[in-house]
Amino acid sequence: MDTKRATIPCTGTLFDRSEYEERQRRVTEAVERAGLDALLVTSQSHLRYLTGDSGASTYFAPHPLILSPGREPTFVVRKFDEESIRAFSCIDGIIPYTQAYELTTVCGDVLRRLNLHNKRVGMELARSSLAPADVNALQQELPDLKVVDASKLVTCVAAVKSEVEIEALREAAIVTDLAINTFYELLREGVTETEMAAAIRKKVNAAGKELAPPLNVPFGERLRLPHARPANYSIRMNEAAFIELSGVSRDYCAPLCRSAVLGRYPGLESLHKVAEEAIEAAVETIKPGVTTGAVSAAIRKVVAQGARPEALRSRTGYQIGVYWSDRGDLSIEPDAEDVIDMNMSFHIPIILFDEGGYQIGCSESVLVTEHGAEILSRTPHTLHRA
Incomplete structure (x- = not known):
């Protein structure tokens, strides 16, 4: 049998091949600007962004995508998943390995063949998909390899969205609004979280x-448990409810947090008003050229004036796009120096805690335009009263 003719063509990517090729080009240019000879991409979301493949099988071992100026991309993947990756990615140059322990040898051979074995190669050292043992094994295989931390390289490129990405974000926001409005419609005494x-x-x-x-x-007492899975807890009168979720379109997310009170809860109601004002300060501050740290400062100033300093326990935003969030993405936090640019997108959650440790708050997903921040949701961030 002619195995080449039997290979399944790429049919499963969520965008056209040209979109992925443009992303690869932009990343490769960033590799050159960083003074690197190549980049090993191993983050699951970055692989999705650059190839279309979900990265679902990277639990077995990393699937490094090797990007190097002047060379075609090379994908080192598990043999078991090779045909799926050919079908659901846009990469033609695929080199398989069979057992997890073979990755180092196979990847080392590819780097030698590309004459990168003694060059400056960026790796995503701060990403959970690449273990220290993986890096150590590759350095033992290639003792002259110069490993450079490039954890934020793809992040910074992916932060600026293309037109098709923006379209996907808008589609995701419509789904998010549908879910939030359903939450409002169904909130009544006795309904459980599940x-x-x-x-x-x-x-x-x-x-x-x-x-x-x-x-x-x-709901209610469980507001003291951020990120808790839904339980068989029913809401009662004069309790609050909080929801955080995101619709998804072509892997792109537009998350939202909203809060509601069944009856009255004066303490949390007043705290929510502070969160609303903080969101509005963030939207007013966000524009091209401003740092993420400056946005954080504007938010924290509002919170400091209207609530206890300890009411805010976390950062106040992060970039969104492929998937919901990732460690190492651009972050709206104190003293951050990342510069905001047009067509970046962020989720800005302002979650505050009262003296009893109960959370309340709201958020917006925004797109940065030349005029400032465009709110993607059509659901007001004011407190819902049922």
């Missing part, structure tokens, strides 16, 4: 859409 989560998923799925995990929907 019932609410199931009803939201059912409504979204019935519309032919989907949500990206997780779906956080704590």
Whole structure:
């Protein structure tokens, strides 16, 4: 049998090949600007961004994508998944390995063949998909290899969205709004978190859409448990509810946090007002040329004036795009120096905690335009009262 003719062509990418090739070109240019000879991409979301492949099999061992100026991309993948990766990625140069321990040898052979074995090669050292043992083994295989941390290189390129990415973000925001409005419609005394989560998923799925995990929907006493999975806890009168979720379109997410009160809860209601004002300060501050640290400062100034300093326990934003969030992405946090540019997109969650440790707050997903921040949601971030 002619194995080449039997190979399944790439048919499963979510965007046209030209979109991925443009992303690879931009990353390769960034590799050159960084003074590197190549980049080994191993982050699951970065592989999705650059190739279309989900990276679902990287649990077995890293699947390094090797990008080097003047060379075609090379994907080192597990043999078991080779045909799936050919079908669901846009990479033609695929080199397989069979057992996890073979990765180092095979990857080393590829780097030798590309004459990169003694060059400056960037690696995503701060990403969980690349273990220290992987790096050590490769350096033992190639003792003259010069490993450079390039964890944020793809992040910074991917932060600026193309037109098709922006379209996907807008589509995801529509799904998010559908889910949030379902939450408002169904919130009543006695409904449980699990019932609410199931009803939201059912409504979204019935519309032919989907949500990206997780779906956080704590009620009442469980507001003290951020990111807790839905439980069989029913909301009662004069309790609050919080929801955080994201619709997804072509892997692109537009997350949102919203809060509601069933009856009255004066303490949390006043705290939510502070979160609303902080969101509005962030939207007012975001524009091309401003740093993410400056946006953080504007948010924290509002919180400091309107609530206890300890009410805010986390950073106040991060870039969004492929998947929901990733360690090492651009972050809206104190003293951060990343410069905001046009067509970047961020999720800005302002989650505050009262003296009893109960969370309340809201968020917006925004797109940076030449005029400032465009809010993607059509659901107001004011507190919902049921």
